[in-house]
Amino acid sequence: MKSAPFVVHQPKSLRDAVNLSAIHGEDAKIIAGGQTLVPMLAMRIATPAILIDINNVKELTTIVEKEYFIEVGAAVSQARLEDYLVNKNTHPLLATMMPWIAHRPIRNRGTVGGSIAHADPSAELVLALSILQGWVVLASAKKQRKVIAQEFFIGALQTDRQMDEILVKIVFPKLDKNAQYGFVEYGYRHGDFAVVSVALIKNDQEWTFAYGGINDTPQVFKEKLSSHQDALAFVAHLANTVNVREDPTASADLRRHLMQSQSELLIKQIDLVKG
Amino acid sequence: MSQLPFSEKISVEVNVNGEKRSADCEYRTTLGDFLRHGLGLTGTHYGCEHGVCGACTIHVDGEPVRSCLMFAYQANGKEIQTVEGLSSKEELSDLQAAFRKHHALQCGFCTPGFLMTSSKFLDDNPSPTEQQVREAISGNICRCTGYKGIVEAILEVANQRTAKGGRVC
Numbered sequence: 001m002k003s004a005p006f007v008v009h010q011p012k013s014l015r016d017a018v019n020l021s022a023i024h025g026e027d028a029k030i031i032a033g034g035q036t037l038v039p040m041l042a043m044r045i046a047t048p049a050i051l052i053d054i055n056n057v058k059e060l061t062t063i064v065e066k067e068y069f070i071e072v073g074a075a076v077s078q079a080r081l082e083d084y085l086v087n088k089n090t091h092p093l094l095a096t097m098m099p100w101i102a103h104r105p106i107r108n109r110g111t112v113g114g115s116i117a118h119a120d121p122s123a124e125l126v127l128a129l130s131i132l133q134g135w136v137v138l139a140s141a142k143k144q145r146k147v148i149a150q151e152f153f154i155g156a157l158q159t160d161r162q163m164d165e166i167l168v169k170i171v172f173p174k175l176d177k178n179a180q181y182g183f184v185e186y187g188y189r190h191g192d193f194a195v196v197s198v199a200l201i202k203n204d205q206e207w208t209f210a211y212g213g214i215n216d217t218p219q220v221f222k223e224k225l226s227s228h229q230d231a232l233a234f235v236a237h238l239a240n241t242v243n244v245r246e247d248p249t250a251s252a253d254l255r256r257h258l259m260q261s262q263s264e265l266l267i268k269q270i271d272l273v274k275g
Numbered sequence: 276m277s278q279l280p281f282s283e284k285i286s287v288e289v290n291v292n293g294e295k296r297s298a299d300c301e302y303r304t305t306l307g308d309f310l311r312h313g314l315g316l317t318g319t320h321y322g323c324e325h326g327v328c329g330a331c332t333i334h335v336d337g338e339p340v341r342s343c344l345m346f347a348y349q350a351n352g353k354e355i356q357t358v359e360g361l362s363s364k365e366e367l368s369d370l371q372a373a374f375r376k377h378h379a380l381q382c383g384f385c386t387p388g389f390l391m392t393s394s395k396f397l398d399d400n401p402s403p404t405e406q407q408v409r410e411a412i413s414g415n416i417c418r419c420t421g422y423k424g425i426v427e428a429i430l431e432v433a434n435q436r437t438a439k440g441g442r443v444c
Contacts, residue, residue, distance in 0.1 A: 001324040001325070002303070002308075003303040004303070005282040005301060005302070005303055006302060006303060007283070007302060008302045008346075008348060034344060034345065034346070034349075035326060035341075035344050038305070038325075038326070038343070038344045038345070038346070039324075039325035039326055039344065041303070042305075042324055042325055042343075043325065051302070053349070055349065079338070102414070103329075103413065103414030104339065104411075104414070105329070105332055105338075105339040105340050105341055105392065105414055106326060106341065106344070106414070108335075108338045108339060108340050109340050109341070109344060109345060189413070190410060190413040191413055191414055
């Protein structure tokens with residue numbers, strides 16, 4: 001349970017960070033909060049020769065709020081974003097989802113960029129970025145590019161990030177003024193990974209359901225529905241027809257049951273909340 | 276045997292429990308190992324070593340973190356509080372005394388983590404409900420005595436402090 005030896009580079013600018021990434025390529029891993037990487041190092045699932053520690057890169061530690069979205073630097077801790085959203089009373093859906101990420105001592109170190117780059121199929125931030133149709137900005141020594149969530153998350157723990165790229169910022173679009181929202185998660189213990197999580201956004205007659213934990217990436221379904229009754233029928237149909245994974249923590253049947261029962265819960269509560 | 280080229284020693288200095296301390300370690304040394312083996316502060320316990328059990332919880336710059344999920348080099352220059360810093364050498368803190376009174380420990384292995392998690396929680400939430408206490412300590416695992424005594428101890432301290440109009444150490 002002790003990491004193999006490695007050396008650490010602590011760049012102070014994004015330029016230095018991407019240059020290091022270009023030089024070291026596959027020999028290097030990027031570390032920010034390390035709440036997933038440190039256990040992987042300790043268990044020697046990962047044995048990089050070099051860590052590029054981005055905690056001192058100022059460009060990656062800002063939260064910038066615009067009229068229609070919030071831009072979060074990749075090295076911003078989850079706790080900082082959580083507190084920001086509560087203090088500014090902004091983005092209630094994201095604010096609702098943040099406390100579900102592990103436990104506060106983990107969120108104090110864990111970063112928004114780390115969670116997005118790791119792309120766990122049941123991670124709350126991955127689900128949030130997917131349902132909000134947000135995007136990320138990646139930088140290499142050569143260029144910067146923007147990738148939308150749908151194209152960024154390509155599989156379980158797999159993203160479109162190339163070896164020489166560093167995640168710079170994550171952009172979460174805000175909800176429309178009249179939008180209603182909901183989030184619910186089922187796990188075996190508070191702070192554990194979700195077996196199934198559901199986020200819902202309702203804009204007038206347009207309902208968007210997003211499911212975490214049911215497959216390799218969050219599954220998002222958007223549908224025009226004229227009544228709550230139609231919405232209940234829609235989620236029953238989804239639960240019966242979409243591809244659902246099976247693993248030792250839960251059977252496919254349990255996941256289907258949770259998809260439906262949790263969606264029903266959100267549909268029944270949706271009139272109580274406003275974005 | 277020749278030394279691996281990259282197991283080089285680095286020097287880390289931290290302000291721990293109000294005292295400047297430094298020691299040599301490797302880049303791969305976790306903060307908890309640094310505190311225990313580098314500085315001899317063995318109050319911080321390692322259980323699972325991958326962030327699940329919470330036994331190694333300490334405060335870095337005032338915030339609770341898992342000391343097994345942070346490298347010592349990342350704490351360079353930071354303020355650290357460990358369980359040794361919760362009270363003076365002569366007397367237990369109110370929280371520690373309440374843990375003893377309510378039998379909130381049996382083997383005591385998880386206790387430093389529970390104390391560090393709950394001390395910060397009480398600073399932020401002076402009058403918590405039982406449900407809030409249970410959620411706050413849900414990231415810490417106790418395998419022998421259960422959580423009843425721990426919850427009672429934390430709630431009693433909250434009540435005592437509220438009655439006295441603030442925190443008493």
